[in-house]
Structure formats: structure tokens, C-alpha cells
Amino acid sequence: MFGSQVQDSRAQNQQNAQERAVVLEAKLTTEKDQSILILTFTRPVSVFSYPMMQPDRLIIDLPLVNFQVPDSFRQARSPLVKMVRFGALGPEKSRIIIDLSKPTRIARMGFVPVASGFAHALRIELEAADPRQFEQEARSVAEQIRAQRTRNGDNDTIQSQPPIKSNEKRPLIMIDPGHGGPDFGAVGLNNIAEKDVVLAFAKTLREKIEKSGQYRVALTRDGDVFIPLRERVRIARSQGAHLFISIHADRIQNAAEVRGMTIYTNDERATDAEAALLAEAENRADVMGGDESEALREEVTDILEDLAKRETRIRSGLFARTLLGRMETMGQTINKNPIRSAGFRVLRAPDIPSILLELGYLSSQSDIKSLTDPQSREKIGQDIADAVFRYFALNPAQ
Ligand SMILES: [Zn+2]
The missing domain is CATH 2.60.40.3500 (Immunoglobulin-like)
Structure with a gap:
């Protein structure tokens, strides 16, 4: 103890x-x-x-x-x-x-x-x-948590979890509202917390996609609760998701004018320093939320999955571009450098095309307005849903 x-x-x-x-x-x-x-x-x-x-x-x-x-x-x-x-x-x-x-x-x-x-x-x-x-005390705590984890057995790695086979033909979209519980995510102007903004948004998006009747939708979290990053990936894989959309809203220090949506895909080699920093911040969710055993866990890699990963990476890129295209057509506010990559832990399912969508900046008064106003949320949600429909029309789920 x-x-x-x-x-x-x-x-x-x-x-x-x-x-x-x-x-x-x-x-x-x-x-x-x-x-x-x-x-x-x-x-x-x-x-x-x-x-x-x-x-x-x-x-x-x-x-x-x-x-x-x-x-x-x-x-x-x-x-x-x-x-x-x-x-x-x-x-x-x-x-x-x-x-x-x-x-x-x-x-x-x-x-x-x-x-x-x-x-x-x-x-x-x-x-x-x-x-x-x-x-000294913090080190000893970390060691005891590590020891506890070893004793409890560490057999729930992402790689060992085979997806469930389902008779359901409709593709499953897994929407992942970032953060939750004691992990507030970014706290922006007016004390708005990222965890609340993205959950409300995820629910709107779910409704828009479900309305089509062609797709199933699930959320990694439906309430204000903390879920470790690895667990989010595990949930998506265990349900056999065909697309994974992680939803976030960033904040930027001393640059209230920076705004707009950015789409991220997973790549250990980041496209730019800013993307690398963001991935680092998002990957700290386990530490910030406090699942210490997740935070201390070492990454396991599996060479056998390289092939699947390559295919998944191509599909993730296709969805990112489809989404960007839709947002541009519909006149949504987009960041100057809208598609980027970095090593996001939550995007590491080897077999599910995954993107992380930063909806906008909680440091921008105009972004806050468009992300919390129900009407504009509906509009953005519909545009993302349309991008999902277009992506599956061009790249049917396998
Ligand atoms: Zn976030």
C-alpha cells in the first residue's frame, strides 16, 4: 500500500x-x-x-x-x-x-x-x-503501480484483441470524444472545457450519421468519464469499427486570432513541430486523467501488422482528404495548414482508418461561438456526416 x-x-x-x-x-x-x-x-x-x-x-x-x-x-x-x-x-x-x-x-x-x-x-x-x-515518494508510487500491473497480468494489449465478427452489414463509425472526467482537455475562454465541447459535438455527429439509416454509430464515451487512450482503441477494435473519428478542440497561447479546423492522421514522423507538440499534448491524456498504469505502459509493436497498417494509413489519408474537401465546399473555417500528421496514441488501431479532428480553438472567441452554438454545431455535424457518406461511397467498408 x-x-x-x-x-x-x-x-x-x-x-x-x-x-x-x-x-x-x-x-x-x-x-x-x-x-x-x-x-x-x-x-x-x-x-x-x-x-x-x-x-x-x-x-x-x-x-x-x-x-x-x-x-x-x-x-x-x-x-x-x-x-x-x-x-x-x-x-x-x-x-x-x-x-x-x-x-x-x-x-x-x-x-x-x-x-x-x-x-x-x-x-x-x-x-x-x-x-x-x-x-522519491512519487518514484516509489510509480514503481508500485508498475508492479501491480505486472502482477495483474498485462494481456490486454491492442494487438491481442481480435475484432468481433458481426452479421451486421452496415459499417460502424466509432466517434471518440476526447478527454473526460478529471482530464478536462484544454480549458479555454469563459472556462469552457474541451471535454464538454467535444462530447456535445460527438452526440450531434452521431445523430446526423444515424439518421441516414446506412450506418451504425458508437461513442467511446457517452458521459463525463475518463477513458485511457488505449482503451478507446480497444473499444473500437472489439466492436469491429470501420472508421474512427477522435474529436478534440485545441487551445493556443497568445494567439487569439488563430482559428479553424485541422485534421490529423497518425504518423510517427510528424509533418511539423506544431503537430508533434499537439500529439504530445494529446498523448498526455492518460497522465492528465490519471490512469497511471496506462501512462506508464510501454508500447508494444508487432511487425506482422505492418501490412494492415499500410492499408489503414492509406485509407485514413483518403478520409482526411474527403473530409477536408467537404469542409472547403461548405465554407467551414479551416486552419491554414489543414491536414497534418503526428504520433497520436489514440489513432494506433492497425486495422481501422483513424483521424483526429481538432474542431477549432477554444482560445478563439469566434471558434467558441461556432462550436457551442447549437445551430452551427448542427451544420458542422452534418458536413462531417456527409464526408463520412462520401468516403464509404468511394471506399466501401471491407
Ligand atoms: Zn484534446
Whole structure:
């Protein structure tokens, strides 16, 4: 066992008897040298914390709770804390991630009574830690997670998962809304989080494609939950998807005028430095969301799949160009350099043509407007759906 645990006796007694706890409020304040994070719960739960590095952060694990914290809390900062993120990590677990400006330790953590009597405040006192000690502890945590993974057996690699054979003749489009849960993705103007924008968008696209009756559509995530990148690929393969569309929305520092859609395909040799940086950022999803075992996993490559991969790469490129063509024809806003490649982990299914679509920039007020306005979302969704129809008309699913 690693990390430190707060096991509240009331939590034990009430856990089964009651509905899921709700986090109503969050507050980050500074007192002397300490940063104090206070989360107001409807009832106490057990919490478990440990440090991770690259980037430096504190992880707090808890049972599945319902976060109803206002979006404005995404702006909360302190001398020690860059950002506090939280969300569902799966069907049973939630996670709070405290992104740190420097090595920090939890001096004290526990539930304290709240004056109203109806709520329970989790008070977390943070203070600067000795960098060497922080690193040592984070290293030991990483090692234990690695050991646990080895013990549990690592037989769920992408390559070992054969697709299910189905009698269903209609092609299956797998739509992959990026990020989710404690992995917010980019946080743009007005505290808008990428994870919310892309989920709403994916649902619109699903509706547009399904309406044709010619295709089946599935989503890798239907709610605000974290799913590791490898798991997204596994879901697509296990369902025998014929096309994989990962949906994202980027943000760019100090360039509010940059806007428009960009289409990415997978290639270890990136077309340009910017694409390489983006892939690196997107590949950090596992780290940012907190599936540490995914983040620490080494890549496995299989030479036998090279042939399939070549065919898949050609088809991915065909879809990317079909999509771009449609967007141009329909007058959608497109980035200056609209088709690029880099090594995206989520695009690594060897046998499913895959693209990653960056819808636009959450740092651009006009992009935010077109991505969150239901009417323009419908319009963009229809144009992407039309590109899917055209692609399959020219390249029937095999
Ligand atoms: Zn993203």
C-alpha cells in the first residue's frame, strides 16, 4: 500500500445506505505558507492521496461522487496550485487532481464539521515539499503501480484483441470524444472545457450519421468519464469499427486570432513541430486523467501488422482528404495548414482508418461561438456526416 488514506468511520457506515455523495462547492485559499483546498460534500467519503510527477501533481482518489462545482473554479490558483481538476474515472471511482507549480505535500487532510450541519468539508492543507523527498515518494508510487500491473497480468494489449465478427452489414463509425472526467482537455475562454465541447459535438455527429439509416454509430464515451487512450482503441477494435473519428478542440497561447479546423492522421514522423507538440499534448491524456498504469505502459509493436497498417494509413489519408474537401465546399473555417500528421496514441488501431479532428480553438472567441452554438454545431455535424457518406461511397467498408 502507498499514499495516505483518510478513512472516515461515518463514511463506512453511510456508504451503502445512501445515494452517491455530491460535491457542492470548492474553494482554494492561501493562509501564510499554506494553500488550503476545501471541498464541501453532502456526506464524508474515504479519500486516498499520493504524489505523481512529470508533471508534478497530487492525486486524491475517492469513491464515485457527483461533482457540482461551478465552472468558475477552473480559474482557482494559488502559489502552490496551478489548477484543480476532478471527475469520474470509471463506474466506481472519482479522482481529484491537484496540478502543482512546485513540489508540494499534504500537511493535513480530513473532514471537518461545517456550521450548517448538513454538509461535510474535506479540508486539505498543502505546503511546499522538499523537492528530493517529493521525487522519491512519487518514484516509489510509480514503481508500485508498475508492479501491480505486472502482477495483474498485462494481456490486454491492442494487438491481442481480435475484432468481433458481426452479421451486421452496415459499417460502424466509432466517434471518440476526447478527454473526460478529471482530464478536462484544454480549458479555454469563459472556462469552457474541451471535454464538454467535444462530447456535445460527438452526440450531434452521431445523430446526423444515424439518421441516414446506412450506418451504425458508437461513442467511446457517452458521459463525463475518463477513458485511457488505449482503451478507446480497444473499444473500437472489439466492436469491429470501420472508421474512427477522435474529436478534440485545441487551445493556443497568445494567439487569439488563430482559428479553424485541422485534421490529423497518425504518423510517427510528424509533418511539423506544431503537430508533434499537439500529439504530445494529446498523448498526455492518460497522465492528465490519471490512469497511471496506462501512462506508464510501454508500447508494444508487432511487425506482422505492418501490412494492415499500410492499408489503414492509406485509407485514413483518403478520409482526411474527403473530409477536408467537404469542409472547403461548405465554407467551414479551416486552419491554414489543414491536414497534418503526428504520433497520436489514440489513432494506433492497425486495422481501422483513424483521424483526429481538432474542431477549432477554444482560445478563439469566434471558434467558441461556432462550436457551442447549437445551430452551427448542427451544420458542422452534418458536413462531417456527409464526408463520412462520401468516403464509404468511394471506399466501401471491407
Ligand atoms: Zn484534446
